[in-house]
Amino acid sequence: MATTQRTYNLDTSTLKAGFRGALIQPGNEDYEAARRVYNGMIDKYPALIARCSDVADVIAAVTFARKNGLLVAVRGGGHNVGGLGVCDDGLIIDLSLIRYTHVDPETRTVRVGGGNTWGDVDHATHAFSLAIPSGVISTTGVGGLTLGGGLGYLTRKWGLAIDNLIAADVVLADGSPSSSSKLIRSILSMLALCCGIWTRHQRS
Numbered sequence: 001m002a003t004t005q006r007t008y009n010l011d012t013s014t015l016k017a018g019f020r021g022a023l024i025q026p027g028n029e030d031y032e033a034a035r036r037v038y039n040g041m042i043d044k045y046p047a048l049i050a051r052c053s054d055v056a057d058v059i060a061a062v063t064f065a066r067k068n069g070l071l072v073a074v075r076g077g078g079h080n081v082g083g084l085g086v087c088d089d090g091l092i093i094d095l096s097l098i099r100y101t102h103v104d105p106e107t108r109t110v111r112v113g114g115g116n117t118w119g120d121v122d123h124a125t126h127a128f129s130l131a132i133p134s135g136v137i138s139t140t141g142v143g144g145l146t147l148g149g150g151l152g153y154l155t156r157k158w159g160l161a162i163d164n165l166i167a168a169d170v171v172l173a174d175g176s177p178s179s180s181s182k183l184i185r186s187i188l189s190m191l192a193l194c195c196g197i198w199t200r201h202q203r204s
Contacts, residue, residue, distance in 0.1 A: 012025070019060055021050065037085050039081050045089070052097060055098075055200075073090060075093070097115060118134040133159055165202075
């Protein structure tokens with residue numbers, strides 16, 4: 001398949017100054033692989049991919065996109081069938097490097113990063129004989145599935161993935177970080193769907 005080589009006059013010098021992750025643009029060696037998502041029928045060409053290493057990188061990327069009027073797509077696991085983790089001519093905020101799990105066996109909760117997949121979570125929780133409602137495919141991102149409700153094998157007995165979400169860290173559209181554990185299902189799901197990026201999830 002022939003690929004389209006696009007060029008963009010985008011000054012990333014201010015973003016690069018304090019960015020700890022990777023900034024990938026058309027023409028870079030990693031660009032083709034970085035723009036791909038799970039659904040191979042989706043073929044979009046972003047102007048910039050910001051592969052964030054931490055929350056500070058996410059804040060910087062959101063701020064850069066706002067100041068430059070860029071369309072933003074957020075990629076957790078990149079598994080969305082509609083290809084929402086990528087966009088044409090905009091900025092992908094890639095959370096795949098923000099990937100960690102911490103299981104607290106006493107409270108029977110787990111904290112995970114915005115780039116985690118359900119395979120990561122299952123691997124960590126099973127060591128403590130724990131499990132939480134998730135999806136049916138291990139490579140699905142935790143954040144994306146949760147925002148969609150989260151239907152899986154344990155749903156009939158234990159509810160949806162979002163039913164078990166007790167706290168989250170979110171970077172808002174203005175670049176400010178926010179944390180909340182109150183009214184998490186009603187408020188944060190709307191907040192993140194409309195104008196925020198989840199960088200940490202805590203669930204029981």
